[in-house]
Amino acid sequence: MRVWGPLTAVCLGTFMLLLDVTIVVVALPDMAKALDASLSDLQWVVDGYALALAALLLAAGAAADVLGRRRVHVAGVVLFAVASLLCGLAPGPGTLVAARAVQGVGAAAMLATTLPLLGAVYQGRRRSAALGVWGAVSGGAAAVGPVLGGLLTAGPGWRWIFLVNLPVSVVAVWLTLKVVPESKGPRGMSVDWAGTVTFAGFAGGTTYAVVRAGEDGWGATATLVSAGLAGLALVCFVLVERRAAHPLLDLALLRRPAFVGAMLGAFAFNAVAFGVTPYLSIWMQTLLGMSPVRAGLTLLPMTVAAMVVAVLVGRLLHGVPARLAIGGGLLLIGAGCCAQSVLDAGSSWTALSPGFVLVGVGTGLVAPTVAGAALAAVPAQRAGMAGGAVSTVRQLGYALGVALFGTVVTSRATGALPREAAHTLAGGGAGALRGAYGEHALRTAFAAGLDAALLTAGAAGLVAGALVLVLVGPERRGREGGTEPVAPSLSEGTAPTRG
Template identity: 65%
Template structure:
């Protein structure tokens, strides 16, 4: 147990923090009812957590090199647990969004240290085994989130999707202090505060602009000003990173076409595979009337397919070029999303199954390979930065996908409702997308209820189709980029990531 104790401790925290990216999906209708949350509130409950991971991850990695990785991991886990308790006790939507942001900060401190902790704890073949297990756990977590969320929401209450983190956090902290050694980066490491601040501004303003554009209007002055602010923050980030002696992201890495293509793949991965699922879950529960558990089980084919593909792919595709594994996986994700764009007013949950399975197979291929592809495309001394960049782009892609698909969903719903003669289609579309189908039907006279119910079903199906088509197209394009630009370098020859040496006296808890 002592040999693999560090792996268990790190994977326990990793599974917990990544499952919280998607665990709220199935609970959204219950949260909306309990806290009177709007569509934008629900989007922020998902996005603020992923945004914190995306915006702070690289900076947190630099901070961990300075103050100690184990110390950072334990502090992050403690903050994550405290924020989870606050989320579970949330009296309103605004409080829950704010605490999800704090939860994301804690998760960032954990996630930024996982690979480096494993790299310091294991060498040679053991390191390969540890990183492989960590990759499998990471891939399974996001896919299993909706299933576990449904079970907890129905068996107990939606608040338990947050309360359950408390005992897991205690175990993770206790194990980490006992079996994981402390390690730090090289003496010249510095925290890139300007880079972290400017990147956070860029990611946050971009997502805010997309979420609010549907309400304020894409051509409005407020939307234009927000996008302008995001562009300015990005320009500052580029300037800061180019001039910094210790950048959190060396922009010179993007001169390598393989690294750039891998980042495109990472950006597309979570967004195309999971970005539509929040709205799919709302459709399953508020339009089809499924319980949270049944709504979660509808999505389990994706999780099972991802697990099988990950397990078999690691054996059967060992040594295959990264471009084929990742590019082919993204193409499968895109095809799976397109296969889900087949809904109409009379469709049931079974219409999604084939598409979910195909997308899951793609996720299972891409997840274990993409970090290795990033490491293989950079010098060994930049391995930690490359690993952090993969996770940053993955979370940023997910956050923006949820925002973009929500805008597409409501826009298409509004068009469909206008054609069916529903009064105030814009407001109706936003209420419907926020899980308010029952509320809308309750306002309609009995004589018109059946026709209105059919119109709502048709509108939501149309919106989901639009979002799934966009996700599918993005997956296919990203797959093509990877297939064309990533060099044909077999996995077996990829360089082992260099991990900064632990401090001279490795402390054991």
């Protein structure tokens, strides 16, 4: 317990927070029915968590360096548990969305401290082993999420996908306080709260604008005002970061093409690979009549392929340049999304399987390498900032992907149905529409929307892959004068994390 207890404690928290990124996907139709939730409500159930996690991750890491990493980690687990209870007891969609955002705050405190805590406890070979286990747990959470979510939703009900966190949180807190030593960062550090607030304003405003565009159109007043405020927040963020003593992000790093390429790859990866998944799950359950368990199991070809390829990347492809792993992986993900855009009124879930496998293979290439590429593209003293930035843009990519592709689904479905009916359909309300429009019309409209979203995602993946191949060039100079990073092993702590 003394040797591997800290690893167990940290991995429990990591498993919970990453599980909650994907576990809600198959429960969305049941949530919509139980809470009378709209499509935008469901989007915010997913995005509220991811946005809070993205907006506060870097600030949580800085706060942990000042206040103590174990203290911040435990506070994060406690907040996560309280928010999980509120999610499980939520009487309506507004309460659920708010509780999910609070969950994301706790998750940010947990995720920001996991690797620093492990780094302070383990050295040498034990550190490599610990980070390898942490990586496997991270990937396993992504794979287990949809299946466990389906089992809980079909069994005791969707509220238990949140309530199950409570006993795990109690064990995690007890174990952390018992076996994990306290550690802090260098003296003189401070938290860039102004940067945190302006970045959160940019991320939240942008996502809200995209969601409103799906509801009211791109020219609507609410959409334009939200987009304008998001742009203003971005300008303020840049101004703040240029003057901050300890900025969230050193803007000088953006002059490094390899770092920009890695950040672009991280953002596009989560947006393209996973942004359409919630709508595929809703389609399978509300129009194909699949149970939550079966809907979760349909994602196994993707998750299994991702885990297998990730292990092979670590063990067999150590010398492959990161530009090829990330760029090539994004090209495969883009191709996989395009391969899935063949749906029509008569399609079943099996039409998605070949594309799922391609997306899984691409995920297995990108996930273990993208963080290492960012770290290798910056000076050693900025490694922590670069790692946090990659995690931040991944979560932001997921949040914006869910919002954007939901807008695409409803916009395309509006060609066959009235706008309000299209939103109801995409939000899991097919049952309420069958009497008015008929099964064939609903299947045609939803399939058309999914095809458009998948093609959009595929095109974005292909473009992002090509840009990464250009930006993360073969002769780029990396950290401490080194050359371009190669695909790292999972033991280097760059494990696949979904969403």
